[in-house]
Amino acid sequence: MSTAEKETLGFQTEAKQMLQLMIHSMYSNKEIFLRELVSNASDAADKLRYEALSNGELYEDDADLRVRVTLDKENNTLSISDNGIGMSRDEVIANLGTIARSGTAEFLKNLSGDGKKDSQLIGQFGVGFYSAFIVAERVEVFTRRAGDAPSSATHWESSGEADFSVEDCEKTDRGTTVVLHLRADDTEFADDWRVRSIIKKYSDHISIPVQMLNTPPEPKEGEEKEEPTFEAVNSATALWTRPRSEVTDDEYQAFYKHVSHDFSPALNWSHNKVEGKLEYTSLLYLPGQAPMDLWNRDAARGLKLYVQRTFIMDDAEQFLPLYLRFVKGVIDSNDLSLNVSREILQQDPAVDAMKSAVTKRVLDMLSKLAKNDVDKYQQFWKAFGQVLKEGPAEDFGNKEKIAKLLRFATTHDNKAEQTHSLEDYVARMKEGQTKIYYVAGESHKTASSSPHLEVFRKKGIEVLLLSERVDDWLMNHLADFDGKSFLDVGRGELDLGDLEDEEEKKAQEVLAEEHKDLVERVNTILTEKVESVRVTSRLTESPACLVVTEDDMGAQMRRMMEAAGQALPPSKPIFELNPGHPLVVKLDQESDEDRFADLVAVLFDQAHLAEGAQLEDPASYVHKLNKLLLELSA
Numbered sequence: 001m002s003t004a005e006k007e008t009l010g011f012q013t014e015a016k017q018m019l020q021l022m023i024h025s026m027y028s029n030k031e032i033f034l035r036e037l038v039s040n041a042s043d044a045a046d047k048l049r050y051e052a053l054s055n056g057e058l059y060e061d062d063a064d065l066r067v068r069v070t071l072d073k074e075n076n077t078l079s080i081s082d083n084g085i086g087m088s089r090d091e092v093i094a095n096l097g098t099i100a101r102s103g104t105a106e107f108l109k110n111l112s113g114d115g116k117k118d119s120q121l122i123g124q125f126g127v128g129f130y131s132a133f134i135v136a137e138r139v140e141v142f143t144r145r146a147g148d149a150p151s152s153a154t155h156w157e158s159s160g161e162a163d164f165s166v167e168d169c170e171k172t173d174r175g176t177t178v179v180l181h182l183r184a185d186d187t188e189f190a191d192d193w194r195v196r197s198i199i200k201k202y203s204d205h206i207s208i209p210v211q212m213l214n215t216p217p218e219p220k221e222g223e224e225k226e227e228p229t230f231e232a233v234n235s236a237t238a239l240w241t242r243p244r245s246e247v248t249d250d251e252y253q254a255f256y257k258h259v260s261h262d263f264s265p266a267l268n269w270s271h272n273k274v275e276g277k278l279e280y281t282s283l284l285y286l287p288g289q290a291p292m293d294l295w296n297r298d299a300a301r302g303l304k305l306y307v308q309r310t311f312i313m314d315d316a317e318q319f320l321p322l323y324l325r326f327v328k329g330v331i332d333s334n335d336l337s338l339n340v341s342r343e344i345l346q347q348d349p350a351v352d353a354m355k356s357a358v359t360k361r362v363l364d365m366l367s368k369l370a371k372n373d374v375d376k377y378q379q380f381w382k383a384f385g386q387v388l389k390e391g392p393a394e395d396f397g398n399k400e401k402i403a404k405l406l407r408f409a410t411t412h413d414n415k416a417e418q419t420h421s422l423e424d425y426v427a428r429m430k431e432g433q434t435k436i437y438y439v440a441g442e443s444h445k446t447a448s449s450s451p452h453l454e455v456f457r458k459k460g461i462e463v464l465l466l467s468e469r470v471d472d473w474l475m476n477h478l479a480d481f482d483g484k485s486f487l488d489v490g491r492g493e494l495d496l497g498d499l500e501d502e503e504e505k506k507a508q509e510v511l512a513e514e515h516k517d518l519v520e521r522v523n524t525i526l527t528e529k530v531e532s533v534r535v536t537s538r539l540t541e542s543p544a545c546l547v548v549t550e551d552d553m554g555a556q557m558r559r560m561m562e563a564a565g566q567a568l569p570p571s572k573p574i575f576e577l578n579p580g581h582p583l584v585v586k587l588d589q590e591s592d593e594d595r596f597a598d599l600v601a602v603l604f605d606q607a608h609l610a611e612g613a614q615l616e617d618p619a620s621y622v623h624k625l626n627k628l629l630l631e632l633s634a
């Protein structure tokens, strides 16, 4: 088949779903289609400028890049034309027939069918080209790739249902024109005043002119009528090159939407021009919500890189550490070469210097937000806290700074929300307390009901409640804060330092001595399964608990590694008994060795259950427990 023939192709399933969704959930915010299409046109101009660095002929004697919006009230159309890079026929099919973004299927699964909620979600995903169908019943695209012959342009057309058509066409000027045939309800978008105000609102920051035809004054008598000419509607200076004091919050937010494709507003931003040894401008944004693909390590991240205002690449990840991958924005360098590639970026020491400066800026921005706007910071923490927790392991140099930004759930209020800073914790420490205590569990519920907390509750000592997978990892790398080391209360000997007085220590020794025989008997039964057995003062309500030995990895870390398919040698815990508990007293008095063994096995299994662990042999536990219950009632 010759490509000149018209072909009709079906949209990829995901694209079809996205189109339907767009049409049915964006009715309350229709005007954003213009922002999306102007944004694409401006990206196309950026790409041309970049490719033309190595091939000036691509300009075809037309180097004044611009976007033109024209209206035709009679035919009810709105057209957006750019003289950017354009698309070949294959590119048209790939770009305007499918959605190649990672996480698309995942995204579509999350939809509820409730228009309002779904429109929020689409916003998070990025609406893009298909938003044209919010206001258009039919869309045509005429496009020619820069450098291709005028005869090999492409005409794409669709009514946004199941399919689209493509055919070859003639196009003298390079670039893309998108023609929207407006729906009967949406004729307002053929109105000059309305469209101008939308461009001002959303696209003022676009760095190339967005032009519309002006209306020449009525000719005086005897004068000829002037022809309308194109004039810029936006201010057409790259926003980040303007002084901070001259950019309004609305303009910053509009630009954020352009760089991030996020629908909801940014939480905060930091805009800096750096002069001196290195010269660059950075504009960094904190998003208000996590993107769909935050946990996909291959997902796009990084900043938009410009060199002397020429667009170089999207997603330049070399300027940010991984734990700040949520940051969006722009970096414009005066020092890098226009020919810079990803490979060169990886080796350039100037890039490292910029990376550490940008990292510092982001951490400062977060500190300020935490101090000045607790609610917003909490919103940030909810969305990105788990990512920031990777920081101390990745960026040792900024460990202190990151530690101050962390938020935890604690026994102070037992709430699951992570709202307490380490500084808060330290301020509330008891006299004589030198450690920061924490307990880790599979969930907040398991952590907060851990038997290890009993003595701490009794003494009124606060403990951090950790329940996220990354927490063990975090604690291993944090080591200390403000000169106080972290201590896992489920590991090793109970160490209360000066929080325990001499009398208590003595009483503890006496107890150990008194229960030597019991400990020995229990040890004989569990010898294969435990490292050791001992009596403890850390329990007040539970009869027994498990403790990880000093050099073993935590239970959470173990579960994480096992989930990742790592084979680990079995770990043997220490089994601790509460000598004051009636069950343990009873155990001590038990002379029937079989029943003694059953009771020990039940206590041992219960200690596992209290940690949220799975039993190796649940049936045996149930069997033994039932037997004991029957004996009790006999």
Ligand SMILES: Nc1ncnc2c1ncn2[C@@H]1O[C@H](COP(=O)(O)OP(=O)(O)OP(=O)(O)O)[C@@H](O)[C@H]1O
Binding pocket: 036, 040, 041, 044, 082, 084, 085, 086, 087, 095, 096, 125, 126, 127, 128, 129, 130, 176, 261
């Ligand atoms: N005016 C244009 N000129 C050249 N290529 C374009 C133009 N408009 C769209 N494209 C191409 O089509 C692709 C898809 O556009 P679309 O707007 O749907 O997604 P996007 O811009 O990649 O991301 P987002 O959905 O977040 O806006 C673009 O990546 C680009 O390659």
